[in-house]
Amino acid sequence: MKIIKILLSITTIFLLAWVLPWLWDIATDKPNHYPFTYYSSVAETFGIRETINEQTTLKDAKGNTYTQAQFDNILPMVYFRQLTREGNLPDSLHGVEMNQKIIAMNNFYLRYRPADKNKPVIPLYTLFESMPKRVDLEMPGDRFRLTRKLEFVQPETNTIDKEKSNQFDAALREKGFMGPPKIVAGNPTTRKAYDEGYFIVDGQNKLFHLKMVNGRPYVGSVDLPEDINPVWITVTEYPARQFYAFLITDEGRLFTIFTGGYEVKEIPVPPFNPESDNLLIMGNLFYWNVEVTSETGQTLFAVDASDYQLKESVTFSAxxxxxxxxxxxxxxxxxxxxVNDEYVKPRIEFTGFAYLISAVLLLLGYILTRRYQKKSIPFWTAALILLTGTFGLLASIIIGNTEEN
Incomplete structure (x- = not known):
């Protein structure tokens, strides 16, 4: 009976550790609404839009305040449609012609969440024709898988297209590919203007670019710096066609792979934690706004789009x-x-030793109550209260003392 009560108490403690923090989060949840922050190519500092208690303040990082119209004018890369409607969009900026089409073509957004890297993936990939006869991309009738060998599979018949498989596999191996791959990154959707295929990291940490051109394989080899270990790649396929992809390493360093030669350039922002931090890049003709959000706060970096040098940064604490x-x-x-992956599994998160404050107080209260009732103090119940604090005390109330029948 004693062992059964101890096991029931432990089970109850784990159930309480699941339910009570969840209820606490619901009762105390307040979303972290960080200010909208964007580097101004006019004021040469961050423009900040912040709303507190339904009061909106428009300012910059230097402390200057603005009206809405003034704020629109210092952020033409954001509010270009409004400025065009009002006839206030400048004809040129920093010697570059300005109009809606040029701005929209060069604006881009990239969002990274740890779940993007950690989510389960079905290892069947769609390879589009990169030079289709018609304007729109069309879904091919096959899929490819890549382990130690590349194989194209016909889903309807579950058969392998040996001729096509051998052709593409030989092209990969000719460039030095050694399977199985660590990363296979691409965009298997027709909702894009063009296709750049896949970027593949092989078992030797070498990076390759695979796509299909006029039905034949094209394989490019990308020279990576020796000291980096890629953990995530996204193929961009943006309208301006300036770069192929973004790459994140296990150390949280951020790289861009440029078109026209596969130049790999590091974006000069401090490393972040790819297992827990979120990344957002809002780019335009003149500056990239790189936003890193962690549990402790949010930091924004302005990177010059011409020489990729860090211009300024600003931090907001959570x-x-x-x-x-x-x-x-x-x-x-x-x-x-x-939020960092899409798996369902038990995860225990320790909060530290601050709980000992409440655990000791609860144990003292429990001991005094038992003394007042002139009852003995069960060792295992007292131990569970000391070790698990609130959970242990509630378990003793629900299940009863471990040494009582």
């Missing part, structure tokens, strides 16, 4: 309301899902 009280009440929490 609010830490209720965090201290949470760590005092709960020694750990149990979760089955995570």
């Amino acid at each position: 609010p830490d309301e209720n965090e201290k009280l949470y760590s005092i009440l709960f020694p750990f929490s149990l979760h089955f899902t995570s």
Whole structure:
């Protein structure tokens, strides 16, 4: 009976560690609305739009405030449609002609979340014809898989196209590909203007570019710096066709692979944690706004689009309301899902040793109550309260003392 109660108490503790932090998050959740921040190619500093208690402030990083019309004018890469409608879009900026088409073609957005890297992937890939006879891309009738060998599979008959498979596999191996691959990155959708195929990292950490041109394989070899280990690649296929892809390493370094020679250039922002941090790039003709968001806050970097040098940065701290009280009440929490991947599995997150404050107080209260009731103090119940704090005390109330029948 004693062992059964101990096991029931432990089970209850884990259930409470799942339910109580979840209820706490619901009761105290306040979304982190960071200010909209974008580097101004006119004011040469960050423009910041911040809303607090339904009051919106328009300012820049130097402390200057603006009206809405003034704010539109210092951020023409963002509000170009409004400026065009009002007739206020400049004809040129920094010696470059300005109009809606030019701005829209060179504006781009890239978003990275840890779940993008960690989510499960079905290893069957669609390879489009990169030079189709018609304007729109068309879905091919086959898919390819890539392990130690590249093979094209016909889904309807579940058969391998040996001739096409051998042709593309030979082209890859001729460039030095050694399977199985670590990364196969591409965009298997027809909702894009053109196709650049796939970027593939092989078992030797070498990077290759594979696409199909007029039904035949094209394979390019990309020279990566020796000290980098890619963990995520996204093929961009933006209208301006300036670069092929973005690459993130295990150290959180960010690289761009340019068209016209496969030049690999590092974006000069500090490394971030690709396992937990979010990345957003908002680029335009003149500057790239690189935004890194972590649990502690958000930092924005302005990178010059002409020489890729860091111009300026600004940081906003995340609010830490209720965090201290949470760590005092709960020694750990149990979760089955995570924003950082798409797997369902048990995950225990420890909050540290601050919970000992509440655990010791709860244990003292429990001991005094038992003494007042002139009852003995069960060792295992006391141990569970000391080790798990709030969870242990609630488990003893629900299940009862471990040494009582």
